[in-house]
Amino acid sequence: MAIKLGSKIVSYSVSKEEEKKPEVEAQPLVITESEENNVVHMHEKVERPEMLLGSTYKIKTPLSEHSLYLTINDMVLNSGTKHELRRPFEIFINSKNMDHFQWIVALTRIISAVFRKGGDVTFLVDELHSVFDPRGGYFKKGGKYMPSLVAELGDAIESHMKIIGLIKDDGMDEHQLKLVAEKRAQFETDQKDANCDDALEFPAGSQLCNKCSTKAVIKMDGCMTCLNCGDSKCG
Numbered sequence: 001m002a003i004k005l006g007s008k009i010v011s012y013s014v015s016k017e018e019e020k021k022p023e024v025e026a027q028p029l030v031i032t033e034s035e036e037n038n039v040v041h042m043h044e045k046v047e048r049p050e051m052l053l054g055s056t057y058k059i060k061t062p063l064s065e066h067s068l069y070l071t072i073n074d075m076v077l078n079s080g081t082k083h084e085l086r087r088p089f090e091i092f093i094n095s096k097n098m099d100h101f102q103w104i105v106a107l108t109r110i111i112s113a114v115f116r117k118g119g120d121v122t123f124l125v126d127e128l129h130s131v132f133d134p135r136g137g138y139f140k141k142g143g144k145y146m147p148s149l150v151a152e153l154g155d156a157i158e159s160h161m162k163i164i165g166l167i168k169d170d171g172m173d174e175h176q177l178k179l180v181a182e183k184r185a186q187f188e189t190d191q192k193d194a195n196c197d198d199a200l201e202f203p204a205g206s207q208l209c210n211k212c213s214t215k216a217v218i219k220m221d222g223c224m225t226c227l228n229c230g231d232s233k234c235g
Helices: 101-117 123-129 149-163 174-194
Strands: 053-059 068-077 085-094 215-220 223-226
Touching: 053 149, 068 149, 085 101, 085 149, 101 149, 123 149
Parallel strands: none
Antiparallel strands: 053 068, 068 085, 215 223
């Protein structure tokens, strides 16, 4: 399309395209490795540090005049982070009684190997609890029935796993705890008068609980109730 000029051309310049406004640069996506990928779990290639945290449990049974001392050493994984975990790494059993030396050494080495393998090692507790002595079991201090020495070792390991959080301890609710406390208070005087040397936690004549294997079942409010775990026939 022609344009008619009505005046003289005084000056001229080359027209340039309008400069584009600079776009706001998008912030680059910072892709970092997920924290979950950095969490260290127990496995057989984890090297043993110079120092481990340990707990020792004394086991006194009527099977021997000498006590057993069970020590479990734990490794702290992901120390100082929100993923910090304390997991069992090795186990030792010491005693003056050498009658069971061979199988105790074998058992501790196998259990330690399972600990270092990682994964869910809580199954060891059930396996040890299921071992029965053909000569018969015994009641440990507090009235809990132990079918064998191996089962009591499993009981100590279970207690340790609950302490470090590997096994969840549901325990009793407030109502059950209140009932148990009331009944224990009722029998406290009788226990002192009896002057029992073994310091039983539950009243004499208590029946064996099928749930927790403790002689702590009494008739309470017309219902057979366990003072140890709160199990009741009345629900």
